Amino acid sequence: xxxxxxxxxxxxxxxxxxxxxxxxxxxxxxxxxxxxxxxxxxxxxxxxxxxxxxxxxxxxxxxxxxxxxxxxxxxxxxxxxxxxxxxxxxxxxxxxxxxxxxxxxxxxxxxxxxxxxxxxxxxxxxxxxxxxxxxxxxxxxxxxxxxxxxxxxxxxxxxxxxxxxxxxxxxxxxxxxxxxxxxxxxxxxxxxxxxxxxxxxxxxxxxxxxxxxxxxxxxxxxxxxxxxxxxxxxxxxxxxxxxxxxxxxxxxxxxxxxxxxxxxxxxxxxxxxxxxxxxxxxxxxxxxxxxxxxxxxxxxxxxxxxxxxxxxxxxxxxxxxxxxxxxxxxxxxxxxxxxxxxxxxxxxxxxxxxxxxxxxxxxxxxxxxxxxxxxxxxxxxxxxxxxxxxxxxxxxxxxxxxxxxxxxxxxxxxxxxxxxxxxxxxxxxxxxxxxxxxxxx
Amino acid sequence: xxxxxxxxxxxxxxxxxxxxxxxxxxxxxxxxxxxxxxxxxxxxxxxxxxxxxxxxxxxxxxxxxxxxxxxxxxxxxxxxxxxxxxxxxxxxxxxxxxxxxxxxxxxxxxxxxxxxxxxxxxxxxxxxxxxxxxxxxxxxxxxxxxxxxxxxxxxxxxxxxxxxxxxxxxxxxxxxxxxxxxxxxxxxxxxxxxxxxxxxxxxxxxxxxxxxxxxxxxxxxxxxxxxxxxxxxxxxxxxxxxxxxxxxxxxxxxxxxxxxxxxxxxxxxxxxxxxxxxxxxxxxxxxxxxxxxxxxxxxxxxxxxxxxxxxxxxxxxxxxxxxxxxxxxxxxxxxxxxxxxxxxxxxxxxxxxxxxxxxxxxxxxxxxxxxxxxxxxxxxxxxxxxxxxxxxxxxxxxxxxxxxxxxxxxxxxxxxxxxxxxxxxxxxxxxxxxxxxxxxx
Numbered sequence: 001x002x003x004x005x006x007x008x009x010x011x012x013x014x015x016x017x018x019x020x021x022x023x024x025x026x027x028x029x030x031x032x033x034x035x036x037x038x039x040x041x042x043x044x045x046x047x048x049x050x051x052x053x054x055x056x057x058x059x060x061x062x063x064x065x066x067x068x069x070x071x072x073x074x075x076x077x078x079x080x081x082x083x084x085x086x087x088x089x090x091x092x093x094x095x096x097x098x099x100x101x102x103x104x105x106x107x108x109x110x111x112x113x114x115x116x117x118x119x120x121x122x123x124x125x126x127x128x129x130x131x132x133x134x135x136x137x138x139x140x141x142x143x144x145x146x147x148x149x150x151x152x153x154x155x156x157x158x159x160x161x162x163x164x165x166x167x168x169x170x171x172x173x174x175x176x177x178x179x180x181x182x183x184x185x186x187x188x189x190x191x192x193x194x195x196x197x198x199x200x201x202x203x204x205x206x207x208x209x210x211x212x213x214x215x216x217x218x219x220x221x222x223x224x225x226x227x228x229x230x231x232x233x234x235x236x237x238x239x240x241x242x243x244x245x246x247x248x249x250x251x252x253x254x255x256x257x258x259x260x261x262x263x264x265x266x267x268x269x270x271x272x273x274x275x276x277x278x279x280x281x282x283x284x285x286x287x288x289x290x291x292x293x294x295x296x297x298x299x300x301x302x303x304x305x306x307x308x309x310x311x312x313x314x315x316x317x318x319x320x321x322x323x324x325x326x327x328x329x330x331x332x333x334x335x336x337x338x339x340x341x342x343x344x345x346x347x348x349x350x351x352x353x354x355x356x357x358x359x360x361x362x363x364x365x366x367x368x369x370x371x372x373x374x375x376x377x378x379x380x381x382x383x384x385x386x387x388x389x390x391x392x393x394x395x396x397x398x399x400x401x402x403x404x405x406x407x408x409x410x411x412x413x414x415x416x417x418x419x420x421x422x423x424x425x426x427x428x429x430x431x432x433x434x435x436x437x438x439x440x441x
Numbered sequence: 442x443x444x445x446x447x448x449x450x451x452x453x454x455x456x457x458x459x460x461x462x463x464x465x466x467x468x469x470x471x472x473x474x475x476x477x478x479x480x481x482x483x484x485x486x487x488x489x490x491x492x493x494x495x496x497x498x499x500x501x502x503x504x505x506x507x508x509x510x511x512x513x514x515x516x517x518x519x520x521x522x523x524x525x526x527x528x529x530x531x532x533x534x535x536x537x538x539x540x541x542x543x544x545x546x547x548x549x550x551x552x553x554x555x556x557x558x559x560x561x562x563x564x565x566x567x568x569x570x571x572x573x574x575x576x577x578x579x580x581x582x583x584x585x586x587x588x589x590x591x592x593x594x595x596x597x598x599x600x601x602x603x604x605x606x607x608x609x610x611x612x613x614x615x616x617x618x619x620x621x622x623x624x625x626x627x628x629x630x631x632x633x634x635x636x637x638x639x640x641x642x643x644x645x646x647x648x649x650x651x652x653x654x655x656x657x658x659x660x661x662x663x664x665x666x667x668x669x670x671x672x673x674x675x676x677x678x679x680x681x682x683x684x685x686x687x688x689x690x691x692x693x694x695x696x697x698x699x700x701x702x703x704x705x706x707x708x709x710x711x712x713x714x715x716x717x718x719x720x721x722x723x724x725x726x727x728x729x730x731x732x733x734x735x736x737x738x739x740x741x742x743x744x745x746x747x748x749x750x751x752x753x754x755x756x757x758x759x760x761x762x763x764x765x766x767x768x769x770x771x772x773x774x775x776x777x778x779x780x781x782x783x784x785x786x787x788x789x790x791x792x793x794x795x796x797x798x799x800x801x802x803x804x805x806x807x808x809x810x811x812x813x814x815x816x817x818x819x820x821x822x823x824x825x826x827x828x829x830x831x832x833x834x835x836x837x838x839x840x841x842x843x844x845x846x847x848x849x850x851x852x853x854x855x856x857x858x859x860x861x862x863x864x865x866x867x868x869x870x871x872x873x874x875x876x877x878x879x880x881x882x
Contacts, residue, residue: 017468017469017472017485018472018481018482018483018484018485019472019473019476019481019482020468020469020470020471020472020473020474020476020482021469021472021473021662021664021673022469023464023465023466023469024464024465024468024469025464027458027461027465027487028458028461028462028463028464028465029461030461031458031459031460031461031462032460032461032462033461035460035461040459040460041459041460041461042459042489043459043486043487043488043489043494043498044458044459044485044486044487044488045484045485045486045487046468046484046485046486047484047485048483048484053484057484060501221457221462223462232462290765293762295741297748298745298748299744299745299747299748299749299753299757300736300741300742300743300744300745300748300760300762301741301745301748301749302741303740303741303744303745303762304739304740304741304742304744304745306740307738307739307740307741307742307762307764308740308742308854308855308858310815310816310817310854311817312740312764313764313765316740316762316764316765317764317765317767317768318761318762318763318764318765318768318772319741319761319762319764320759320760320761320762321734321741321744321748321757321759321760321761321762322759323748323753323754323757323758323759323760324731324754324757324758324759324802326758326803327758327759327802331759331772331801360772361765361768362767374751375751376751376752413749413751414749417749
């Protein structure tokens, strides 16, 4: 056992995990869920569907931590070995539980099927020292095996490998572990702050400076992806039993957030989904405005992202993927002379695309994106990753406010496209959030 | 050690893996790569950035298998513990390698930076018993530590955790392991067959029947996702040393493939990337034809997918995301009366979108997609998941051939959109592959 709190070992079972046919998403999910409960994961183990390996995994894991979560191998077929192997590892017997048999019969009746086969009846087994956890999402119940001693209790918990079922069972697992380990848990609270438009290498030192003296007990993690960097602030709820501990933890997070305010100015956005589209769509909906998009190098990626969210029809008028120059001319009214003189990847064309989309699609707000996504097509003046982006919104006095900028995005075709679409969204966000900031072209 | 062949243990290092901030994709990738090399993974272990845990992981892993691959924790910062911990576990010293120092200096010079800091100089360390593997994609070299004895050799291989770098280094690892373990490897050969338009539940029993007597030594795995089901055929190269073994294995796969021909008719496609867009784009390019898309519920997803591939400008004219009905009318010439009488989700509108896209965008081939992606908007007649799809291509005698069909796709908004776009591509594929199959409307 490491540290003073309770730690856990996560064991995932399945040949398909070892062979790489399946990526182990359960392990990551359990890591987050257990951390939230106050039980950090000590280490993780993945084994195949072999009894001896599962037995060894459970025994060595219990040597290291009092909580062992095992997922996978709980189904009704012969290669589902977890149930008997864990029983063997702990020297516990499995018995058929009449209540579980009855549940199983009900499930089969509801599906219009007959009496359970011997294989299916395995799903009604539970440990003599332990209990079953009803599965709200499937046939295989979770199982809790008692381990350790009254003075030093341990629990080995078996959950199905089907992610949906594993997740549905977790609340019952949390309840069990809280009941057993109560005041030895070290719960933490998190707060996630979304940012975009600033690389981690710039953001991190500023955040670290801002938090240096403000909140010693708040840890910060940086979670970057192509669309931005999430900050995760974490602090412990201590002492766990204390009523006021949770409030004090929240106050510490508030303090850290306040200390970060100036650093985050202009790059922070709030969205439950973590998707900036949610934020911008909310601003548009609040004003009753429509969006239209004109995309070249992003090829519909921005429209696709926008419409991936339910309710997009309340804010999204439509879009044009203007891949060929003739489409830019014919549909968006980009003058052929402009295309000729400045090239398709230019400020003038981006602006013409954004304003052309507004007019052609009868929308208040328009975005135009034209660039070189690569891998080919780069020139010394406009290397791969060069993208011109224009955003047009209603301006003061019934006019328009249109802003354009040139981005230079690193990485492959996919990265350039994702970053360009995000930069366009970010500019639209800032123009909507600060309507009077400056007058446009 | 298990079995007669050589097995491996994969150890991934990083607190972010245990906390679930990152999903461990490296482990799955290495599982596939090692299996292809003839080294199945015995088990997998994930530990945090703590010396003692890494030392223990390496020692217990070597007790089980002669090959241990460790990824992560090779960077230049203080919490990168893998290099010294593995050296400690094996009782091997680390020395600075002049060649590695020179490489590092070159990298820094190329990036316009000065001499390496003490932290960066760690990247120039290599084991006294072992060697460094140059990293073609980053600064941290891979390291091979010799373990075991001349009679029973072992290797502990350290690779960076950055997926791109880990993958770039793997060929050098494969070479090393082949040199050491040669005739003890149990290589297998795979062949992947892509299908679309048939669910796994229909495909699997047909495939199993077709392969029942044809190829006892060929294993088949089904790898489904929202766009289709890949079949992976696997057979062993045995005996590994034998010159003819690889040919015999290939012949077995040929036999299995031949036995599957009738089952796969109309649903199989060939694409190195596994993406049906590659196949269809190839057919269009061969004829010198252009594609135009008109999307409603998929919101640009098909255009986005098409343009995600380099070279899309040779086949893709452009697209319209016709979200609002007015856009369908104004830009695609879908008659208002048709929209009124039949509704936006109807055969007539899909056909008008497909042919309207061809005309408006001056393209030979057009696709129209209109449907109810959900979660709202369903009706008893047209429940969530209802999608009308039309595809129009040049027909015989200078006319057009246009086909439309109604799909009903299960799942959430994302699933409906992905499956509808794929179904449209599949129909276009079949119409291009079998131009004379039937006359269209």
